Amino acid sequence: VVDLDRSACQGAANCVGLAPDVFGYDDDALKAVLLVEAVSGEDADRAREAEAACPALAITLQS
Numbered sequence: 704v705v706d707l708d709r710s711a712c713q714g715a716a717n718c719v720g721l722a723p724d725v726f727g728y729d730d731d732a733l734k735a736v737l738l739v740e741a742v743s744g745e746d747a748d749r750a751r752e753a754e755a756a757c758p759a760l761a762i763t764l765q766s
């Protein structure tokens with residue numbers, strides 16, 4: 704399960720580039736949006752990469 708802390712998000716969009724099926728981008732708020740919470744397989748791997756790449760530590764993954 705992916706959690707996105709929108710208040711912490713700085714809009715760097717690393718997550719969108721790494722896991723485009725999991726994270727979208729809100730052009731108005733200049734923040735990421737969570738497209739799905741429950742991820743598995745490749746999406747989970749990509750979400751984990753995004754978690755590591757997020758400069759704001761706004762992404763957390765729990766199994």
Ligand code: SF4
Nearest residue numbers: 712713715716718757
């Ligand atoms: S990588 Fe982090 S700071 Fe950047 S858009 Fe995604 S959640 Fe926000």
